[in-house]
Amino acid sequence: MKVLAAMSGGVDSAVAAARAAEAGHEVTGVHLALSRNPASYRSGARGCCTIEDSNDARRAADVIGIPFYVWDMSERFHADVVEDFMDEYAAGRTPNPCLRCNEKIKFAAVLDRALALGFDAVATGHYARLREGPDGLVEMHRAADAGKDQSYVLGVLDQDQLRHSLFPLGDTPKAQVREEAAARGLLVADKPDSHDICFVADGDNAGWLREKLGDRAPNHGGDIVDDATGEVLGRHAGTYGYTIGQRKGLRIGTPAPDGRPRFVLDIEPVSATVRVGPRERLAVTRLRGIRPRWCGTVPTALEGSGVTVQLRAHGEEHRARVIVSLDGPDTEVEVELLDPAYGIAPGQAVVVYDGTRVVGSATIAATERVPA
Missing domain, CATH: 3.40.50.620 (HUPs)
Known part of the structure; x- marks a missing residue:
């Protein structure tokens, strides 16, 4: 060849x-x-x-x-x-x-x-x-x-x-x-392996985005809010500097009542609000994927001991049930996680496996968390 x-x-x-x-x-x-x-x-x-x-x-x-x-x-x-x-x-x-x-x-x-x-x-x-x-x-x-x-x-x-x-x-x-x-x-x-995002050579994603987005950024500052109480805990320089599940770099002066660390739970660009709370509030049990791409035949449903999904490039596998459905002209993927996953954000990819075989992938559009 x-x-x-x-x-x-x-x-x-x-x-x-x-x-x-x-x-x-x-x-x-x-x-x-x-x-x-x-x-x-x-x-x-x-x-x-x-x-x-x-x-x-x-x-x-x-x-x-x-x-x-x-x-x-x-x-x-x-x-x-x-x-x-x-x-x-x-x-x-x-x-x-x-x-x-x-x-x-x-x-x-x-x-x-x-x-x-x-x-x-x-x-x-x-x-x-x-x-x-x-x-x-x-x-x-x-x-x-x-x-x-x-x-x-x-x-x-x-x-x-x-x-x-x-x-x-x-x-x-x-x-x-x-x-x-x-x-x-x-x-x-x-030669060392390259890692992180190739076009952000210094690894500072937030700084790179701040420089590149400029006036295109939806906001240049807003409140960091306790999700449970609504209390304003601090200010941020732009929601693009945060991702769901983030713990470090929040710069919140007020400690949590129980002394445990807070994590980013939600990001609201329109209101320029970053919501934070305890790790257990990050637990996701269901998610919806859009724009699926399939490596072979399009499945309608996948379940069983060998069916798993991976939600990060180097993340663990999660046992799952997967349903593929048509919502109007668009195909969507509904994933039920049998083992809760933490810190899953819209925009990430969910990749579906059957054993070691890759079935396909979709972009996460929404997640469903364990009730508070």
């Missing part, structure tokens, strides 16, 4: 490209330039898409012996990922830009261009496994290395995208990938 290997400049994508070439595929490496103004150097393990990353990817391609190109996807990335991130936070929701990038950029814009250029598949360094199911469809399963599993952020891929994807690292522990990179002479063998 003709394979386009997406090379970020990290160890995972480099080894994935090397494995694809070693398997006999005709491989071409491509680095995605996603930043309009890439920095010269990374900040430790934060950020990506820097000039340094591009050079690291090029050197890895040279060692592997494959052609290499840089594709400028910065405008598409800004429109589909960065702008979406800002809009969601301004509306009081908590988005996951990695899912949006996979959905809109890596397995949409890049895959579409690759297929138009005559490539058969796109290979990445994601940790997930693909296999053919009994119905002939391509199934996506969790990676062998549970600590590195990335099936959650790939839960937005549909069947056509899965048929044109390769994940060469899905069966391999991360430590072994680094050893292999060193044995292959790849200089990125010891």
